[in-house]
Amino acid sequence: MATKNEIQLGLLMSVLAACVLIDASGRAADAQTPGAARIVSTNVQQRIDLAADLYLRKIGAGAYVIGHLAPWLCNSVLVEMSDGTLVMGGTPCTPEATKLVLAWSEQEFGKRKMVAINTGYHVDNLGGNPALIEAGIPVYGSDMSVTLLKERGEPMRGTTLKLMGDTNSPFHAIYAKMTFRPPDRLFPIQDGLTLTFGGEVVRVIYPGPTQAPDKVVVYFPDRKMLFGSCMILAGDRPGNTAEADMKQWPVAIRKLGQFPAKVVVPGHGERLDPGLIQHTLNLLDRQ
Secondary structure, three states, rough: OOOOHHHHHHHHHHHHOEEEEEEOOOOEEOOOOHHHOOOOOOOOEEEEEEEEEEEEEEEEHHHHHHEEEEOEEEEEHHHHOOOOOEEEEEEOOHHHHHHHHHHHHHHHOOOEEEEEEEEOHHHHOOHHHHHHHHHOOOOEEEEEHHHHHHHHHHHHHHHHHHHOOOOOHHHHHHHHOOOOOOOOOOEOOOOOEEEEEOOOOEOOOOOOOOOOOOEEEEHHHHOEEEEEEEOOOOOOOOOOOOOOOOOHHHHHHHHHHHHHOEEEEEEOOOOOOOOOHHHHHHHHHHH
């Protein structure tokens, strides 16, 4: 018969075993409920530098903001879904930077299914597409983005180079020669898109014309995380308004209020708080 001490020890070992999980790569990980695993915060838990101009900010379990200084800060997101799939919202600005993120993700998570979502046709929304498609990753984008890339891709390249100004910047040479590749999974922009991964949903929403005719947001409802791309502003001015609909932009931003968000990721800038929605409206009201 087991002694009292042996019984207590067995109960303790059972509790400890229940608190530890082993992930696919064989590493120990803290056990979390599905809800706890999806908590994100404006507080950055970790910064991971991949190159002098490329880094990730961890804002929750499996949730990262990708920052690419190309030459100004451009954001995209990488989020691990409940079934293990990785979702990239937007892309880094170049295929080379995107390859570095893909290499890091494989090292961090192992080989995982990944999907990407383009948030518009500008280079800071889909510049990484060649690397993603070459890696066999499905890339979702709107029908309008494909049309605009075909019709306006070259004029927008010129606008981007003009805004950059510094012809000696390495990114000036990169952008001048880049091949823009459209997404290979299309959805009607007016319908938006809903993707489901296990028990977790990702929504792609088009609230109307904003900084460009085709910008969409990517919303993670379980995490209350909104990637607003270039329609959400974090600086002190709107930036590139060459194609902006200044009348409809505020209307579209107000529609985003129906989506509860604890974290709002702008297209450019370091801020991640939900106050960015009102900040964007304040900037637009001054125009």
